[in-house]
Amino acid sequence: MEKKGKMPTIALCGNPNTGKSTIFNALTGSSQKIGNWPGATVEKKWGKLLAKHSKGKGAAKIVDLPGTYSLSAYTKEELIARNFVVEDKPDVVIDVVDASNLERNLYLSVQLKELGANVVIALNMMDIARRRGYEIDVNGLSGLIGCPVVPLVADREEGLAELIEVSLLASEGKLASREISVNYGKDLGEEIGSLAEHVSRHAAPLAQKYGAHWVAVKILENDAEIMAKVNSQDRDICDEKLIEFVKEAEERLGEPVDIRIASLRYGFINGIVKSVLKKSPEERIIRSDSIDRLLINPLIGIPVFLLIMYAMFQGVFLLGAPLVELVEAFIGIVSVVAKGALEATNAPAWLSELVLVALIEGVGNVLIFLPNILLLFLGIAILEDTGYMARAAFVMNRIMQKIGLHGKSFISLVLGFGCSVPAVMAARTLKNEDDRLMTILVSPLVPCAARMEVFVFLAGAFFAPSVAGQAVFSLMLLSFVLIAVMGILFRKFLASGERQPFVMELPPYNMPTLKGLFFHMWGRAKMFVQKAGTFIFLVALIMWFLAGNPSGVEYGSAESYIGIAGRAIAPLFAPLGFGWEESVALLFGFLAKEVVISAFGILYGAVDEGLLTDTLAVVWTPLQAYVFMVFTLVYMPCFATVAVIRQETGSWKWAAFSAAYSCVLAWVVSLAVLTAGTLLGY
């Protein structure tokens, strides 16, 4: 066994869509943890190498770096990947390369090598490359790129054992690796040389840490981060001087240096690819293209997209219904057993109330919808893993542009059906700040799974089964209309007209694996289960306490603390026809939208023995219920979403704005629906 603290760190790096997460899942299994990179909201995943893989050779920590095309710090993801490799110096960097897309993928490999990282190339998707008739000389590639190369089919775990063995050997420094140098040509080479000399003279610590040559290339690539570092080292070199230098170099060379550097790197790669890759003379037409001919054609693509979304929601509710009944029955049994046990043991009244009301009415009612949530996340995982999500953004680009958003905003909107938190975070793929802000402000209007629960719960209580589905669907339509209206208004009043140009890779269609889908679905759905077990239980407990105190007061009555709070804010909601109970439910709903159901469970559930939904049906008219659903749809994003908006925009101002505008909007729209409904005689 190795000593503690000496556990090697292995970083996983690679372009998007290269099967990086499949490899990460296979290496770490369920030991993986998800968090954020310090100072940024980019997802950070890490875990321990599974014991079955390490075979007694000691443990290793695996860090999954964000998927990037290069290390040039164009996006936050690139910057994080680069900083981790440069600053944290992992013992090994596994660079996952798509063998069927060798040339483009090697760009990142070359950059990693230039950085001086201890690289092991995982040449993934060998099966697809073979099917396309590509022959890759693996040893030749390894020799030319100066590091070990392990061929792999990660989906089937082929080659995984060898990858681990090679990586562990590399982490002990037992494998030969060679420095490579891109030929930057005579004139550019001279520029780099003189700048490097300058750097080693004036910013010696930097030159020592990163290598003067690398720093010089980065400066010529206009890398703001590195320029600032040089700047802070030496008072003699300021940004302006560096920029001046790059400008002069450009004049001498006659073209933008950064593009030239990229081009020369590709030249170097081209040389490698030519000697190691044999393509059969007759390249088959890739099947993806023929599918795309249909799916990204605007006339066919949009109806197909709507059909897919419709099928997904139908699937979520139809397949979910019997499962929901199962969970319901299970919770019913738990409730009966708990009641029996509490009575048999003569438990004090407060304990039985706590268990039966806070736990079973509060949390149980939320957990009932777990099957729906799992299925919804499964649907989203299928959309993402098959490669369809990129096509959806493609076909919806025009429409998104019309309503003030960006084609890529659409991915946030689809993710929003699962949860607003990842939806807001997904806006990161937008580089233009205005586009990002627009997307962040409107995506919470998409009904998330938690709000969907509230709708399904209330629609089930107030409408006949045949109408209930339509009621929920009409709420979705309403949310689209509101997104369009707000998008146009925000673009007009908050943002400039300029939008980020659309550049997005269309990954080839891919048959997802069950395992991959499971990890993807569970990674997101886990949060809901954890939330129900911890946060929502806590909130339910607080509400239960507030409903039963001060002592002597009738449980859940207007005189209880919760009643007092409800009555205090009720006037605000009176025009909408909500009583103090609804006001309280909405108030606590800010903490998490599912809590709305818990609140009704606690306030009405304990009143009599019947089903909560039956009790509610007596209290409200269907129109009131519908207005309440409209308000729940639109009003204030939940606590977690507001926090993530604050994080993503870097200011409380936008978080507060998002909360405020949605409350006002909810109020206005609800009143409009109530008025229209009343006039129509409902």
Added chain:
Amino acid sequence: MEKMSLRALNEKESGRILDISSGRALGKHLAEMGFDPGSIATVINKGSSGLMVIEIKGCCRVAISTEIAEKITVEKILKE
């Protein structure tokens, strides 16, 4: 040789990239995604949604807006 913008190519036509004249950061990003001068770009799909699908380096598919395609100069490759 015919010099034109990538946007002007028709479906299935190819061109060798000569120059990218979009703004700084974007130009570099495009070059790194494979649109570097010297590479061959083929138009795979030219829909009416304001976007084009381009095959770059003979393998990957990248969707770009027509505004960007306009800023990429290519020399058309004539098929024999």
